Amino acid sequence: MKKELIIFSILVNVSSLSAQQTFTQHLTRRVAGEGTVTLHHDAEIDALVNGITRATASSAAAPAANNAAATRVAKAAKADTVATDSTLNTLNTFGRRIRANGYRIQVYAGGNNRQAKSEAYRMAALVRSNFDDVQVYTHFISPRWICRVGDFKTYEEATDMLRRMRDTQKFREASIVKSKIIIQY
Numbered sequence: 001m002k003k004e005l006i007i008f009s010i011l012v013n014v015s016s017l018s019a020q021q022t023f024t025q026h027l028t029r030r031v032a033g034e035g036t037v038t039l040h041h042d043a044e045i046d047a048l049v050n051g052i053t054r055a056t057a058s059s060a061a062a063p064a065a066n067n068a069a070a071t072r073v074a075k076a077a078k079a080d081t082v083a084t085d086s087t088l089n090t091l092n093t094f095g096r097r098i099r100a101n102g103y104r105i106q107v108y109a110g111g112n113n114r115q116a117k118s119e120a121y122r123m124a125a126l127v128r129s130n131f132d133d134v135q136v137y138t139h140f141i142s143p144r145w146i147c148r149v150g151d152f153k154t155y156e157e158a159t160d161m162l163r164r165m166r167d168t169q170k171f172r173e174a175s176i177v178k179s180k181i182i183i184q185y
Contacts, residue, residue, distance in 0.1 A: 022050040095184055102181035103158040104137070105165065107174045108147035112140070120145040130168055134161065135182075149174075151181040 024046055027037050108123040110116030117140070124136045124147050131149070138147045149165075152158035158176045165171040 022046070024050060098183050098185070099180050100153075100183050102179065102183075103152040103155055103176050104148040104150050104179040104181065105152075105158060105162050105174050106146060106148050106177045107165070107171050108145070110145045112143045112145065116145045120147045123147045126170060127165075130170065131161075131165070148177070148179065151183065153181070153183070 024039055024041075028039055030036060107127060108120050110119055120138050124138045127134070127136050127147070127149050134150045136147065136149055138145070140146075150158065150161055152161065155176065162174060162176055165174050
């Protein structure tokens with residue numbers, strides 16, 4: 001008796017799913033005594049989840065697609081604006097910026113006290129006075145103050161700059177480190 005009840009229950013659930021047009025409609029159906037699910041998604045997501053062809057999805061959800069297109073245009077316009085992050089403001093040029101994997105030259109790594117902070121900023125000023133064509137980043141990355149130089153896409157670019165820095169005899173302990181860099185385009 002119990003097995004027959006379970007099989008009947010499964011058949012009822014499967015039949016109720018097939019009665020719905022799509023999976024997302026099944027998720028958002030209203031059932032007395034249960035909670036409701038609200039989905040906010042693009043027509044492309046609906047087509048992907050429900051296995052609907054692109055032509056069917058675009059005709060079924062034309063108003064939603066137009067709203068989604070307007071949202072994408074607004075987001076793209078927002079991305080074109082100049083960022084206000086303090087690190088990005090140190091760049092002298094305007095345009096779009098992305099963060100990518102690359103290399104920087106680490107000229108100082110100290111502790112987490114005031115003396116280490118002032119030494120990191122002193123090294124940053126020393127780099128700026130000798131190399132005005134390169135960006136300098138002073139950060140507190142727990143548990144130490146760090147001063148890094150440049151945004152180099154390749155290891156070879158970083159090596160050339162490191163060689164120039166070591167030639168001044170002021171940055172003997174500088175080294176190349178992998179880092180997230182800011183690329184201007």
